[in-house]
Amino acid sequence: MGHGIAFEFAKFGHNVTLFDISLKNLNIAKNKIDKLISSSGNCDSYKKITFVKNLKDSVANAEIVVEAINENYQAKVDLYSRLEIFLDKNSLIISNTSSLLPSKLSKNLDNPERFFVTHYFNPPYNIPLVEIVPTLQTNSINIDKIKNLFCEMNKQPILIKKEINGFIANRLQAAIQRESINLVEQEIATPEDVDNIVKNTFGRRLSVAGPFEIWEQIGWDLVEKILLEIFPNLSNQNSPSTLIEEKVNQKKLGFSTNEGFYKWNVKKKEKLINAISKNLILLRDLDTNE
Numbered sequence: 328m329g330h331g332i333a334f335e336f337a338k339f340g341h342n343v344t345l346f347d348i349s350l351k352n353l354n355i356a357k358n359k360i361d362k363l364i365s366s367s368g369n370c371d372s373y374k375k376i377t378f379v380k381n382l383k384d385s386v387a388n389a390e391i392v393v394e395a396i397n398e399n400y401q402a403k404v405d406l407y408s409r410l411e412i413f414l415d416k417n418s419l420i421i422s423n424t425s426s427l428l429p430s431k432l433s434k435n436l437d438n439p440e441r442f443f444v445t446h447y448f449n450p451p452y453n454i455p456l457v458e459i460v461p462t463l464q465t466n467s468i469n470i471d472k473i474k475n476l477f478c479e480m481n482k483q484p485i486l487i488k489k490e491i492n493g494f495i496a497n498r499l500q501a502a503i504q505r506e507s508i509n510l511v512e513q514e515i516a517t518p519e520d521v522d523n524i525v526k527n528t529f530g531r532r533l534s535v536a537g538p539f540e541i542w543e544q545i546g547w548d549l550v551e552k553i554l555l556e557i558f559p560n561l562s563n564q565n566s567p568s569t570l571i572e573e574k575v576n577q578k579k580l581g582f583s584t585n586e587g588f589y590k591w592n593v594k595k596k597e598k599l600i601n602a603i604s605k606n607l608i609l610l611r612d613l614d615t616n617e
């Protein structure tokens with residue numbers, strides 16, 4: 328995610344410094360950014376990105392630091408303690424965590440007012456919305472600052488009113504995941520069936536109409552009747568299913584090991600990535616032309 332976030336800030340004229348603890352990954356990020364730059368055809372503003380090999384130099388004079396390291400609580404809080412030593416007291420520390428509570432992440436900071444979450448979606452340069460999740464201690468001036476910045480970058484910031492694990496989008500996706508796995512576990516459908524049903528039914532509407540808009544169209548009286556039938560049989564499991572545990576234990580992790588519920592090879596992976604990307608660009612261009 329880090330390279331995509333860096334690319335977007337640079338695209339809108341901001342000076343960006345990218346740091347990664349792994350030199351190999353810093354080079355991978357550089358190559359990915361080079362590809363994004365060459366396919367975008369606007370090279371000038373991208374000269375604004377520099378790749379730096381140590382943390383202190385990378386954040387010197389930074390007004391905003393966006394942390395996008397692995398989803399590991401201890402690694403993130405250790406990084407913030409080091410950042411506070413190097414940063415000006417007014418500089419912001421922002422995390423791209425997908426699931427960790429911002430108040431937990433900021434509890435050991437000397438200046439927790441500077442901290443909050445901006446949850447991007449992958450790839451950040453093709454998905455317009457960012458969830459902003461403050462803590463009770465976050466200074467609202469800092470939130471306004473980032474909201475204004477996002478608006479200038481044609482991004483749609485949504486301020487989450489109260490922090491909650493997974494924020495909004497990942498909670499909704501988790502609800503779909505829980506029931507999808509449940510249906511496969513009960514041998515009611517194959518993973519392929521579930522994917523096809525989502526893609527070719529309600530998934531088609533979701534980019535133009537949200538769940539509340541769709542339910543309003545259906546009518547709450549009918550929705551109530553349907554939910555009375557379905558809710559008692561929905562999965563209410565409160566931990567990831569054993570089917571997922573089995574996949575993890577068997578190292579069937581998906582793309583990275585070429586097998587999960589499906590088998591993958593380079594061509595098949597590229598085909599899916601390209602299809603997603605093509606669709607996202609189409610939607611982004613539709614937004615721009617509206």
Ligand SMILES: NC(=O)c1ccc[n+]([C@@H]2O[C@H](COP(=O)([O-])OP(=O)(O)OC[C@H]3O[C@@H](n4cnc5c(N)ncnc54)[C@H](O)[C@@H]3O)[C@@H](O)[C@H]2O)c1
Pocket residue numbers: 328329346347348349352353394395396397398399402406423424425426446447448449
């Ligand atoms: N991948 C997604 O779709 C997605 C979407 C939204 C949010 N996020 C969140 O963004 C964060 C990054 O996810 P990702 O998928 O890009 O992970 P990733 O594993 O691809 O990248 C993480 C990078 O952080 C580097 N790193 C680890 N510790 C570091 C440290 N102390 N200092 C500097 N660099 C360090 C690693 O070398 C690695 O290159 C996570 O918190 C994740 O939950 C990811």
